[in-house]
Amino acid sequence: xxxxxxxxxxxxxxxxxxxxxxxxxxxxxxxxxxxxxxxxxxxxxxxxxxxxxxxxxxxxxxxxxxxxxxxxxxxxxxxxxxxxxxxxxxxxxxxxxxxxxxxxxxxxxxxxxxxxxxxxxxxxxxxxxxxxxxxxxxxxxxxxxxxxxxxxxxxxxxxxxxxxxxxxxxxxxxxxxxxxxxxxxxxxxxxxxxxxxxxxxxxxxxxxxxxxxxxxxxxxxxxxxxxxxxxxxxxxxxxxxxxxxxxxxxxxxxxxxxxxxxxxxxxxxxxxxxxxxxxxxxxxxxxx
Amino acid sequence: xxxxxxxxxxxxxxxxxxxxxxxxxxxxxxxxxxxxxxxxxxxxxxxxxxxxxxxxxxxxxxxxxxxxxxxxxxxxxxxxxxxxxxxxxxxxxxxxxxxxxxxxxxxxxx
Numbered sequence: 001x002x003x004x005x006x007x008x009x010x011x012x013x014x015x016x017x018x019x020x021x022x023x024x025x026x027x028x029x030x031x032x033x034x035x036x037x038x039x040x041x042x043x044x045x046x047x048x049x050x051x052x053x054x055x056x057x058x059x060x061x062x063x064x065x066x067x068x069x070x071x072x073x074x075x076x077x078x079x080x081x082x083x084x085x086x087x088x089x090x091x092x093x094x095x096x097x098x099x100x101x102x103x104x105x106x107x108x109x110x111x112x113x114x115x116x117x118x119x120x121x122x123x124x125x126x127x128x129x130x131x132x133x134x135x136x137x138x139x140x141x142x143x144x145x146x147x148x149x150x151x152x153x154x155x156x157x158x159x160x161x162x163x164x165x166x167x168x169x170x171x172x173x174x175x176x177x178x179x180x181x182x183x184x185x186x187x188x189x190x191x192x193x194x195x196x197x198x199x200x201x202x203x204x205x206x207x208x209x210x211x212x213x214x215x216x217x218x219x220x221x222x223x224x225x226x227x228x229x230x231x232x233x234x235x236x237x238x239x240x241x242x243x244x245x246x247x248x249x250x251x252x253x254x255x256x257x258x259x260x261x262x263x264x265x266x267x268x269x270x271x272x273x274x275x276x277x278x279x280x281x282x283x284x285x286x287x288x
Numbered sequence: 289x290x291x292x293x294x295x296x297x298x299x300x301x302x303x304x305x306x307x308x309x310x311x312x313x314x315x316x317x318x319x320x321x322x323x324x325x326x327x328x329x330x331x332x333x334x335x336x337x338x339x340x341x342x343x344x345x346x347x348x349x350x351x352x353x354x355x356x357x358x359x360x361x362x363x364x365x366x367x368x369x370x371x372x373x374x375x376x377x378x379x380x381x382x383x384x385x386x387x388x389x390x391x392x393x394x395x396x397x398x
Contacts, residue, residue, distance in 0.1 A: 059293075
């Protein structure tokens, strides 16, 4: 029987694959979205600085000094992720799963972003970027050649004051660093500011609205095949992007990450002002 | 079932002078317990911390609750807060020459 779209209005705003892995509406709490903490061994001082700056996400009504609460896409709350008020600062929220079948998955979300409204001006070039990533690894019976694969995409809103407005991806991470002396924990900074590449045809002018306290929600949809470990599609609002030139960070499989299915959202600020990303909600689905 | 969450609002940060945690929005919560843990022995006498509220996450006012900052390594101090509105932070003015490396945790229920 075909599901009529009005049978489940909350789900009908998504185009999920047959199996819903998670459908996170932040009126039900954090739904497993937590802070991405950096690795360490023995002491927190070992944590790479890029991760040390991260803080916990919040449940937000998008409250503003001039209009009060903006509210979520639906209901009262959205997931909020904020940076520190320092140029280049970033924050990341993550949900950690494993997969049951190495097949197609689809991430869909509604998101919006704004700088902290500390000035009575548009501030459209204050948020550097927002984006999302997966952290994936093959199953433990994959055999030789198995990979840890980290698809990244960010909307570069602004850089050095230029209102860039284009999607970027990355294929390279930083060298791995041992976190201690036990040879069990290593770290790399895959969200470093370096090595972002423009997605061919990836320019997009997103609705920003006209003052820093008005937001509009954007739809994004990212398709990935866990069998081939390849991206198979990317849509944002009314645009469908050609992903033939896209690839992910690829590194050899690691000894303790089998079947990993992590998904994360991040936000970066381009000025000494907090940047905020809001998510309401997230639907991760699979074909199994 | 009520929502409950633990949030880390400062981790391995060394406070000197005028210090505060990043703003935390938790309008959904009816109550909060704020814990400050010293990750290292304090340098000097760090003094007292205070709870601050805000109408917008940018402008801060004293809530009235104050508590001693910890001084010994792994010592924990705390304060209980309710009816705090939407925004919450912990602030302190450490005397000259004093410093404290902190882990600040909010336990929220609502």
